[in-house]
Amino acid sequence: MSKIQSRPVPAHVAIIMDGNGRWANARGLPRTMGHRKGVEAVREAVRTAGGAGVRYLTLFAFSSENWRRPEEEVSDLMGLLKMFIRRDLADLHRENVRIRVIGDRDGLRSDILPLLVEAEETTWNNTGITLVIAFNYGARDEMARAVRALAIDVANGRLRPEEITPACISARLDTAGIPDPDLILRTSGEERLSNFLLWQGAYSELMFVPELWPDFTRDVFLSALERYAARERRFGGLSPQPRAVAGS
Template sequence: MTNLASRNVPTHVAIIMDGNGRWAKSRGLPRSMGHRKGVEAVREAVRTAGSVGIGYLTLFAFSSENWSRPESEVSDLMGLLKIFIRRDLAVLHKEHVRIRVIGDRSNLRDDILPLLIEAEETTKQNTGITLVIAFNYGSRDEMARAARAMAADAMAGRIRPDEITPERISSYLDTAGIPDPDLIIRTSGEERLSNFLLWQAAYSEFVFIPDFWPDFKRETFLAALETYAGRERRFGRVSAPPLAVGS
C-alpha cells in the first residue's frame, strides 16, 4: 500500500484496543503479559498513523467500567500507564506528537492525574499528530457531564434553550475541538462500541479485526485504512452520480 498518502486517508482514527487478556490466555501467560505486549502495539499504531498523515488517533486506553476488574489487573494497568508516559513522552514530544486526554478526571488517583496533565502540558504546542488517550472514559458519563454543564449554563443565563444545537452539545463534550472519527477500528473480533464515542461515531466507518490487540501490526493498520479508502461515505445523502463520458 505505497500510495495510501495520495488516497483517502482519514483525518481521525479511533481504536478500541481489545483482546490483551485473551491473547495472553491463548499462550498460557498471565493477563499482565498481554497488557505489556499491548503497549508495544500502541507504539506501532502511533508511528503508523503519523507516517501516513492521520491527524488524530484516539485510543481507548481505560474505560470508566474497567475499575471493576480485579485489583491486581487494575494496578498493573496503572503501572503500565506510568511507564508509557515516563518512557515514551520524551520520544513523542521529539516527534511533535500532541497528547490530549479525555475522560472523567474528578476522582483520579494522585499518582495518575499529574502524569496525564504533564503529558498534555509538555506537548500542547506540538503540531504533529494528536494522540487522544481515552482514560477513565465512558461515553454515557461524558454526555451526562456535558448535560449538567449545559444545564448550569442555562440556569445562569449564559445560553438559551434554543441555542442548544448539535454543534453546541459537541462543544461541551471531552472531545471539543477534535473532529469526529472518520474510522473506528476494534480488534479481537468483537463488533460493538462498548460505550466509546457514542455521540461522535454518528457517521463513522467501522472496521472489525479478528486479531487480538497485541498482534496489531503496521500491516494490520494499513489494511484497515485500505478498507476505509474503498468506502463511500454519504452522511445520509445519496451517491454522487457518475461523471459523464468525456466530461
C-alpha cells in the same frame, strides 16, 4: 484529506484496543503480560498512523467501567500507564506528537492525574499527529457531564433552551476541538462500541478486525486504512451521480 498510495486516509482514527487478556491466555501467560505486549502495539500504532498521514489517533486505554476488574489487574494497568508516560513521553515529544487526554478526571488517583496533565502540557505546542488517550472514559458519562454543563448555563441565564444545538453539545464534550473520527476500529473480532465515542461516531466508518490488540501490527493497520479508502461515505446523502457522457 491526506493520502496513502494515492488513496484517501482518514484524518481521525479511533481504536478500541481489545484482546490483551485473550492473547495472554492463549499463550498460557498471565493477563498482565498481554497488557504489557499491548503497550508495544500502542507504540507501533502511533508510528504507523503518523507515517500514513493520520492527524488524530484516539486510543481507548481505560474505560470508566474497567474499575470493576480485579484489583490486581487494575493496579497493573495503572502501572503500565505510568510507565508508558515516563518512558515514552520524551520520545513522543521529540517526534512532535501532541497528547490529549479525554475522560472524567474527578477522583483520579494522585499518582495518575499529574502525569496525564504533564503529558498534555509538555506536548501542547507540538504540531504533528495528536494522540488522544481515552482514560477513565465512558461516552454516556461524557454526554451526561456535557448536558449538566449546559443545564447550569440555562439555569444561570447564560443560554436559552432553544439555543442548544448539536454544535453546543459537541463543544461541551471532552473531544471539543477534535474532529469526529472518520474510522472507529476494534480489534479481537468483537463487534460493539462498548460506550466509546457514541456521539462523535454518528457517521464514522466502523471496522472490526480479528487480530487481538498485541497482534495489531503495522501491516494490519495499513490494510485497515486501505479498506477504509475503498468505502464510500455519504453522511446521509446520495452517492454522487456519474456525469453524462457526450453522445450517450
